[in-house]
Amino acid sequence: MPILEARSLTKTFRRPDKASGFKGALKHLAQRKYKNYTAVDGIDLTVEAGESVAYVGPNGAGKSTTVKLLTGILKPTEGTVRVMGRDPHTERIANAHDIGVLFGQRTQLWWDLPVEESLKLLKHMYGVSDADYKARIAKFDELLDLGEFMPALARTLSLGQRMRADLACALIHDPKMVYLDEPTIGLDISVKDRLRAFLRELVDDGTTLLLTSHDLADIEEVCERIVVIDKGKVAYDGPIAQLKAHYITTKAVNLHLEGPADVPALTEKFPDFAWAAGASPSEVTVTYESARFSTAEVLGSLTARLSPRDLSLSEPSIEDVIRRLYAGELTQ
Amino acid sequence: MARVDLAFATVTFKRKIAYKTTWLFSILFGGWSLLAGLAVWSQIIGDGELGGYDWSAMKAYLVIGFLTATLAWAGSDWEMANRILDGHVAIDLTKPVDFQRARAAEYIGGMTASVPAAILGTALAALAFRPAPPVSALAALLTGISVLFIFPLAFCISYLATMTCFITQRFLGVQWAKDSLVAFFSGMMVPIALMPVWLQGVAWALPFVHFTTTPASIYLGRVDTAGALGLIAAQAAWAAGLWFIARLIWARLVKKVTIHGG
Numbered sequence A: 001m002p003i004l005e006a007r008s009l010t011k012t013f014r015r016p017d018k019a020s021g022f023k024g025a026l027k028h029l030a031q032r033k034y035k036n037y038t039a040v041d042g043i044d045l046t047v048e049a050g051e052s053v054a055y056v057g058p059n060g061a062g063k064s065t066t067v068k069l070l071t072g073i074l075k076p077t078e079g080t081v082r083v084m085g086r087d088p089h090t091e092r093i094a095n096a097h098d099i100g101v102l103f104g105q106r107t108q109l110w111w112d113l114p115v116e117e118s119l120k121l122l123k124h125m126y127g128v129s130d131a132d133y134k135a136r137i138a139k140f141d142e143l144l145d146l147g148e149f150m151p152a153l154a155r156t157l158s159l160g161q162r163m164r165a166d167l168a169c170a171l172i173h174d175p176k177m178v179y180l181d182e183p184t185i186g187l188d189i190s191v192k193d194r195l196r197a198f199l200r201e202l203v204d205d206g207t208t209l210l211l212t213s214h215d216l217a218d219i220e221e222v223c224e225r226i227v228v229i230d231k232g233k234v235a236y237d238g239p240i241a242q243l244k245a246h247y248i249t250t251k252a253v254n255l256h257l258e259g260p261a262d263v264p265a266l267t268e269k270f271p272d273f274a275w276a277a278g279a280s281p282s283e284v285t286v287t288y289e290s291a292r293f294s295t296a297e298v299l300g301s302l303t304a305r306l307s308p309r310d311l312s313l314s315e316p317s318i319e320d321v322i323r324r325l326y327a328g329e330l331t332q
Numbered sequence B: 001m002a003r004v005d006l007a008f009a010t011v012t013f014k015r016k017i018a019y020k021t022t023w024l025f026s027i028l029f030g031g032w033s034l035l036a037g038l039a040v041w042s043q044i045i046g047d048g049e050l051g052g053y054d055w056s057a058m059k060a061y062l063v064i065g066f067l068t069a070t071l072a073w074a075g076s077d078w079e080m081a082n083r084i085l086d087g088h089v090a091i092d093l094t095k096p097v098d099f100q101r102a103r104a105a106e107y108i109g110g111m112t113a114s115v116p117a118a119i120l121g122t123a124l125a126a127l128a129f130r131p132a133p134p135v136s137a138l139a140a141l142l143t144g145i146s147v148l149f150i151f152p153l154a155f156c157i158s159y160l161a162t163m164t165c166f167i168t169q170r171f172l173g174v175q176w177a178k179d180s181l182v183a184f185f186s187g188m189m190v191p192i193a194l195m196p197v198w199l200q201g202v203a204w205a206l207p208f209v210h211f212t213t214t215p216a217s218i219y220l221g222r223v224d225t226a227g228a229l230g231l232i233a234a235q236a237a238w239a240a241g242l243w244f245i246a247r248l249i250w251a252r253l254v255k256k257v258t259i260h261g262g
Helices: A021-030 A063-070 A092-098 A115-126 A130-144 A159-171 A189-204 A216-222 A240-247 A263-269 A295-306 A318-326 B003-018 B020-045 B055-072 B077-085 B099-112 B115-129 B137-148 B150-163 B172-186 B197-204 B209-220 B225-256
Strands: A004-016 A034-047 A052-056 A078-083 A099-103 A177-181 A208-212 A225-230 A233-239 A250-256 A274-277 A283-289 A310-314
Touching (some): A052 A063, A063 A078, A063 A099, A063 A177, A092 A099, A099 A159, A208 A216, A240 A318, A250 A295, A263 A274, A283 A295, A295 A310, B003 B099, B020 B115, B055 B150, B055 B172, B077 B150, B077 B172, B099 B150, B137 B209, B150 B209, B150 B225, B172 B209
Parallel strands (some): A177 A208
Antiparallel strands (some): A004 A078, A250 A283, A274 A283
């Protein structure tokens, strides 16, 4: 039985339809008009226990709204959600016992109290035993260096410390299902690395994870499956490895030539490759289909006939693939 | 009271006393209001009597007004409202606690932070101004019980007011309206007995009267024991009724929660 199952999940909001300017404001005051806006449009999603799923999409695609529907914060306009067999909205309290939620842009720490006080309050909320609480705090300290800022007031923490403390808050009760909405937003590289390592360990321990992030490194390092949504609809749902295998069909070589690169002449000379001008007049990028040509073959041919000063290999990243999915250039 | 309620109340208590300057200002301001009230009413009443209050009884009324106002204004309406306005309610809804009960524990925990100031201020005022004593030991006890009912009443009224944020998306006007209703109809500004009869009728039909007028009436013996028990029963009924109404409203509003953005 899946841990999470959403069918035809839809959320429509009502937004004021107001013309700009003073006249528009007066008109809206006299005669209010609203427009319906569908943030999530008939999404089907099934997550099995122990899966780590990346839920990505451009800004405004409906990612956070979906998370709010799945966690029971919002009531769906249409469709159904079941998390561990429960409706998360109508059975909110029972559902909340089994889930952990982190919203990167909202803290759950009590702003003017030490971090420790927030965690202790959460301990009482979830009914965590003293022994379990101590063990989990010790683990968080080991993995997230929590101890160094446990006595500090939440408002005095750096963003990285705040996020680590929030992560501890979301996991203090050892939830079965964890939703992380932008957990690395605004963090520096070292803190991101640390958080990703922590999340990998969480997944390895069998926790089910749904992660939304704009940082695709989070996704590649932590998740096995990716769900791409755009305009409230699922654009892709499948394993990350499959996404790469399916869509990353080309490789590229960046060449730095001795003189200026003549792209039309090069295209004529090497008609099987795609040529594009590089960053400087003497730089050029050649793209080839990896199924047709081996890298050795391509490099051999290029170095023999062009004698470049320098060259480097590049492979389209998952970021490029997702960018193309967002742009509608690729379909599943 | 469950441990989690106590934990919520304790956290808010700690948060309140974390801002020592604000706390001190609220005591000073409360003390100033009492002094100003005493100065004005001593001029108005002089050696005479007004609405059944002589100067000694009016002093007692004003001290009770100080005590009840210190408690009634001690809750954190803005914090509750801001949870809704800034979308923090999203976090609250992911926690395995009853939203209303958690807010009640927080609110009342915040109010208790003002108890030392209320007690100290009342004791100092009693020593300095020698107001009329309670009419009997029983009246003193019933006054104490009546003061305790200010806690749930203040929460329910503030909670209902803050829930309007789901619709108004602003709180300032609602807060002003609520505060002026409480201040006027509780008798904190002017004793209800000095109002026109029809307005007294309106006041007694509302819950606000039970903040100041009810404890003061019991203390000063303006009602007999049966009347005092009736007033306390009315306080309890208002608290329970408002709690229940708030539950019904929340159940409807939570279906309409809209939180945009991450």
